[in-house]
Amino acid sequence: MLSGRKYQVEFTLAQAEFAERIGGICRSVWNTGLEQRRVYRERGAFIGYAEQCKQLADAKEDFGWLADAPSHVLQQTLKDLDQAVRTHGTWKVRWRSHRKWPPSFRFPDAKQIIVERIGRKWGRVKLPKFGWVRFRWSRPLGGAARSATIARDGRHWFVSFLVEDGQITPATHPGPAVGIDRGVVVAATTSDGDFHDRPFISGGERQRYRRLQQQLARTRKGGNRRERVVAKLATITRRVRSRRADFNAQLAAQLTRRYGTVVLEDLKTKNMTAGAKGTVERPGSRVAQKSGLNKAILDKGWYGLERAVNNAARYTGSKVIKVPAAYTSQTCSACRAVDAASRESQARFACTSCGHVEHADVNAAKNIKAAGQAVSGRGDLATRRSVKRQPPRPRARQHAASATRGIPVLQGREEAK
Structure with missing residues (x-):
């Protein structure tokens, strides 16, 4: 390949x-x-x-x-x-x-x-x-x-x-399935309870980057000093990108070697990080909050992890499934009850129905895994269709099943006439 x-x-x-x-x-x-x-x-x-x-x-x-x-x-x-x-x-x-x-x-x-x-x-x-x-x-x-x-x-x-490289993708991977929940506090959480994260920028680099941004604001466009400041900012940014790509590649290799099926949420990162309309000075505006959320999402590299997993799966034969992300963080992995109040905080999930308590990211990862197993069980990998427990039976099979149960379909219709 x-x-x-x-x-x-x-x-x-x-x-x-x-x-x-x-x-x-x-x-x-x-x-x-x-x-x-x-x-x-x-x-x-x-x-x-x-x-x-x-x-x-x-x-x-x-x-x-x-x-x-x-x-x-x-x-x-x-x-x-x-x-x-x-x-x-x-x-x-x-x-x-x-x-x-x-x-x-x-x-x-x-x-x-x-x-x-x-x-x-x-x-x-x-x-x-x-x-x-x-x-x-x-x-x-x-x-x-x-x-x-x-x-x-x-x-x-x-x-x-x-x-x-001359390698061939294996037909199958015998490993188990795992669900991955991507977050802004922890980069990736598995359904087995493993947390994967690392800082991509040090405290000193963050302070230096802030000082360079202040220097950039005081420079003249087109000047030599501005060009030097931009080059220094690009050096820090390149280091951060390299660390993020290295983290995603190592995590993807670890997941695909261990698991035969990796289930991810179908997240539209480009749409999720689009800028909010309005201004910060406008009363009731949440542009600043949306900007902070966008930076947190981009900093964790959600899309980069998805690409790394797809690339690493070519060498192990692992299956990568994407499922809808709706209600995965509000659903109880134990009783399947859906309630927004169950998500008490970023890290705590306490079901209001059965009382199940678990880390919120682990609970969401288990729901993602369950949705992926339901999709793969019926042989349909489409992420835009509803997840059903069983595929609908053809009409001929339904009639045959009714006949075996002793339900006189045609006879009942004649009597109704």
Whole structure:
């Protein structure tokens, strides 16, 4: 199967400047191609990837700077644009600005990519028009590279390889099932009563980040000092993202190795973290509270954990099921009674019907597990359908069952007539 490997690149000064230049060319090709597609749509016409590639080849005669970038890189940019337009629509695809979009480009031809290990901590890769590029050998490559992507994150450059590792997904996983409840206080709680969480930013980094934000507010837009402050903020943010991704990957690997079925809530994280309407100064407004909730959800990385579990399940054969999240925190896992008053606090659940007392997150995780077992029991993995104990029987089977019970269906109808 295909998997990704990411390494930090050590560019020379000339290579770093060339990478910035190629990133700028790819950004220009993306924006020009998007503008062209929108103009065609306004006229009621259509232009696709093949036609844009032909026009790109002709444009190199008039704009010589396009020839500085490898042809496959520019073609891959147009292919990514075509995929984005087909997925999201022409008018929803965003422009790539110089300040908000970090340089990124892909080499899709595996024949032009040569990877070698030159030491215990170092490796190198040969890329078109770059030559040999050194990178930190932080983990084994594990297979043949299919493509290579160069991207800048803050002050550092990284190379990501798409690798064919030769592994096959197992047919089944014999392990038990588990329900996962994701929260803003504890990142993940299992139905077995395990709590998984860790701080992604230290107290010192939090204070430094706050001071840098204050410095940023006093800088002038477009100034060199503002650029340095933004770079320092990006360094802290990158560390936090790396820790969160590492936590999600380790937890996902642990869950998929231990359990054969992992049940998650079908949470629409993008919709849940949308900004609230109104202003903070408006009486009765809860914009500030909603903003704090959004930050807490994004800090725990709910969607990142879901992606990590799906990725890790490919190697273990575990089944990942998503169930509706409605009333999972208000339902008693013992008697199945639903009452909002049973959730006394964030951590305490006391059923008003049977008196069952348990940690609220563990209780919700057990409800998630039960819903997942009900869905998988009837062989329906759809998350938008109601969870039923048994599938409805076909009409023929219902008549046959009635006849076996001695209910004269036809005879009763004749007597009624």
